[in-house]
Amino acid sequence: MPFSSFKVNESPESFRRRHSPAGRLARFAEWRLATIRSRSVVTIGCALVEALLHSAVWGAVMMAVILVGEVLDAFVLRRVVRALAARSEPLGRLRLKTVLSGALQAGSVAAGGVILWFGDPAPPAAFLAVAFLIGAILNAGVAVNHCPLPALSRLAILCGTLLGLFLHSFASGHISGDVLLGTALATALLLYWVAIFVRNIWRSESVNMRAGEAYVKGCEAMAAARAELEARQAALTLLSEVAEHMRDTVIICDAEGTVSWVNRAFTATTGFTAEEIIGHPPGEVLNAEGTDLAVAASIGQAMREGRPLRTRILNSSRSGRELWMEVQTNPILDADGRVLRTISVERDVTEDQRRAEELAAAREAAERSAQSKSEFLATMSHEIRTPMNGVVGMADLLCEADLPGDLGLYAETIHQSAELLLRVINDVLDLSKLDADQMSIAEVDFDLRAVIEDVALLLEPQARSKGLRFEVEMAQDLPGAVSGDDGRLRQILFNLVGNAIKFTSRGSVRIEVAARGQAEDATLEVAVTDTGIGIARESREAIFEKFGQAGPSVSREFGGTGLGLTISRLLARKMGGDVELDLHHGPGARFVLSLPLTPARGNEGAERAEPEIEEDRLAQLDVLVAEDNRTNRLLVEKYLHDRVAHLRFAQDGAGALALIRARVPDVVLMDMSMPVMGGLEATRAIRAGPGPQPVIVALTANAFAADRDACRAAGMDGFLSKPLRRDALLRELSRLTPPARVACAL
Known part of the structure; x- marks a missing residue:
């Protein structure tokens, strides 16, 4: 050729x-x-x-x-x-x-x-x-x-x-x-x-x-096949080396679920040799006395069905030591979907499991501690507010008695001291509710300008009495009706402005109100500025901490619990805003409250409107009071004896049930905590009975949202917190007894 x-x-x-x-x-x-x-x-x-x-x-x-x-x-x-x-x-x-x-x-x-x-x-x-x-x-x-x-x-x-x-x-x-x-x-x-x-x-x-x-x-085909074979061989060699030298245990089982191969880590972890487990199902060798058989069965079922599974199981080593293993099964299937083998990668998570159990125990202990704290606060609330109810109520009555000379001064001093003590108690309880995330935020329409003017009107006399200039400046574009919690807004403003007046001896206190942004993104900004003692640089972080103040000397001179700013910031953040200290202002202090401005929704005053006291209506009522404290019974009697038609008393829930069976009243004022039978149990018994049902109003010293929920769940219609105020009691009776109910009672 x-x-x-x-x-x-x-x-x-x-x-x-x-x-x-x-x-x-x-x-x-x-x-x-x-x-x-x-x-x-x-x-x-x-x-x-x-x-x-x-x-x-x-x-x-x-x-x-x-x-x-x-x-x-x-x-x-x-x-x-x-x-x-x-x-x-x-x-x-x-x-x-x-x-x-x-x-x-x-x-x-x-x-x-x-x-x-x-x-x-x-x-x-x-x-x-x-x-x-x-x-x-x-x-x-x-x-x-x-x-x-x-x-x-x-x-x-x-x-x-x-x-x-x-x-x-x-x-x-x-x-x-x-x-x-x-x-x-x-x-x-x-x-x-x-x-x-x-x-x-x-x-x-x-x-x-x-x-x-x-x-x-x-x-070329042979070369490609040879290259592919060599690549596969190299990959298999590499995978074999990886599997052999992995720190995690690798177990390969055949289609019947018996072990065909294990790596070195298996022996190092469990103590069993390859010869001791090959040819056996894994659980036959590894299951411990405390192994959850349902988990073991789920692993076997997943292997038979050819689906991956991730779980934890308790195993036992050759020496009997318990091992918590995190198991990840990976099936290998043929072209028809049948199981060829299953590769299980297992990791020793005994220490992780121990820490998880310790954390769970710690969490459970913390929950028990929190529950104990809540129960303690509820008990302390009841124990403190119950006598405070008598102190504040009787002080109110003494102040209204037009006492002569020093007696009137004594009564007024008692009243002011009781109010101050009650404010301290309320601060502690508010903080407790915020910490427990049991503080509810209302969403009602209100007049923003009116709220700010009301706060200024109430606090201006304090400023004037100290010789301070008191100034309020509201922006022209400030909206009128907005939606939010006007009560909590008042509380924050009272704290900020009250502190400014408290810590300022001369000069001025100024409130500046403005709206930033537009429409849905608008923000209310209230700046409270004073010319007082100011805040030292080293104390700027501590003032927002619980019970924190600007220093020991300030605490001795001005007093107070140090909770006002803490509660104000927590309330503002719960409402979607914040309270911040202007670090660049001086002399004096400048605090800025920022809150999202939500347009009014058409429910203005839906939850805030206070009904007028209908004296004629109240004069026709039959009222039963279930209260174990004698002072509180005396106080309610003083409030209502000349206001209602009939007034009866019971010292516990069982006595209230007996009086109701004799004659159903229009209204029951039910104390929640009483001997023999408490208010919740008595209310449920009343609601379970046949015939006409009275209006039931809770009288409680407990101030948590959970207490209100428990009252509603038991079937109560209203809720009055102690110390009980006469106007609040009369308004609640007016609200809960409309003319139709009074007519039925007659």
Whole structure:
């Protein structure tokens, strides 16, 4: 074969490189250079025959012409081979050079054939010329399908020369007709066999080419398969090393759920060797006495169903030590979804479990502590407010008695001291409710300007009495009706403005009110500025802490619990705002309250409106009071004895039930905490009974939202906190006893 399609053990890269356009041209040039010797031998032989048959001169000329063409062709082809190797010239230019050199070489061969043809008119010379040219045609034809342009140029020149010789001889009579005809027939036959030979070579090369391509593809497929196999082997080796050296336990189970492999960490963690667990279900070896069998069953079910699972289970080591393991099962499925194996990664979380149990115990203890605190505060609230109810109530009555001289002063002093003590108690309870997140925030419509003016109106006399200037400035664009908790807003303003007056000896107290932003994003900003003692830099953080003040000397001079700012900030934050100290202001102090401004919703005064006291209506009521404290009974009797039609008393819930069975009153004032039967139990018993039902109002010293909820749940209609105020009692009776109920009572 002049050109080999592929070589044994040839790489795909080499095959493609040899069969590329540049590779084909290089192989064509190399083949031409390799066969130059054989062609020269043929040329020299034909030249000798010419010299013997006709003329030595013409034989020498023939040999010289042909060899010159071969030398020039070889010179060009060598340069082409070097240029292809160095990639120093474009492929098109090199191909053109081979076409030109091939044409030159073919022309020299054609010239030699002409010399042989015309050198002697005898038939042997013509036959020799034909054989010489057909040999050259054969040599050119075998390269047509491999490097077509140079081969076709040579074929065109050689075939044209052969045809031209026959036509010239036929026209000129250089060779007799019989000899010419015989020579033509012989030439045709030779060309036929040459064509068959060249075609077979082409077919053979095509077959070899397809075989080479198939071989290359097979090599590539094998290389890819080998690479994939090596990659998988490397991955498996890596995964095996990872699994083997993991600190977590790795357990591989087969489709039946028995262990087929474990890593080193399994032995290090559990103490069991691989031989002791392989072939057994994991739970058979690892389950402890305290293992939750439901959890173990869920792991087994997940493995059988081929679904992942993450859980914790209590295991036992070989030494009997309990191990809490976090288990993550990962199923491996076949193409049909059947379980092939399950890989379980388990981590020792014994310490985490212990800490979690300790945290749970600590949380439970904290919850019990919080519950105890709430119960303690509720008890203290009741224990303090119950006697305070008598102190405040009796002080109110004494102040209203128009006592002469110093007696009136004494009564007023008692009243003011009781109010101050009650304020301290309320501060502590408010803080407790905020800490327990039991402080409720109302959402009602109210007049913002009116609230600020009311606070200023109530506190201005205190400022004036100390000789302070008291100024209020409200922005023109301040909205009128807004939605929120006006009561808590009043409380915050009372704390801030009250503190400003309290800690200012001379100068002024100023309130500035403005609205920032627009529409739904608007913010209320109230700045309270004073020219008082100010706040030392080292005390600026402490003033918002519980029971914190600006320093021991301030506490001794001005007194107070130190809860006002703490409660104000907590309330403001619960309402979506804040209270902050202006660190750049001085002398004096400047506190800024910011709250979101919500537009009014059309329920103005829905929960804040206080009903008028309907004296005529109250005068027709039958009221039963269930109260175990004698002072409180006396106080209610003083409040109501000349206001209602009938007034009866019971010392506990059981006594109240007996009186109700005898005659159902219009209203029951029910203390929540009483001996024998408490107020909640008595209320539930009343609501469970047949017939008419009275209005039941809770009298309680407990101030938490949970207490109000308990009262509502038991069936109570109203709620009055102790210390009990006469106006609050009368308004609640007016609110809960509309004319229709009074008419029914009559």
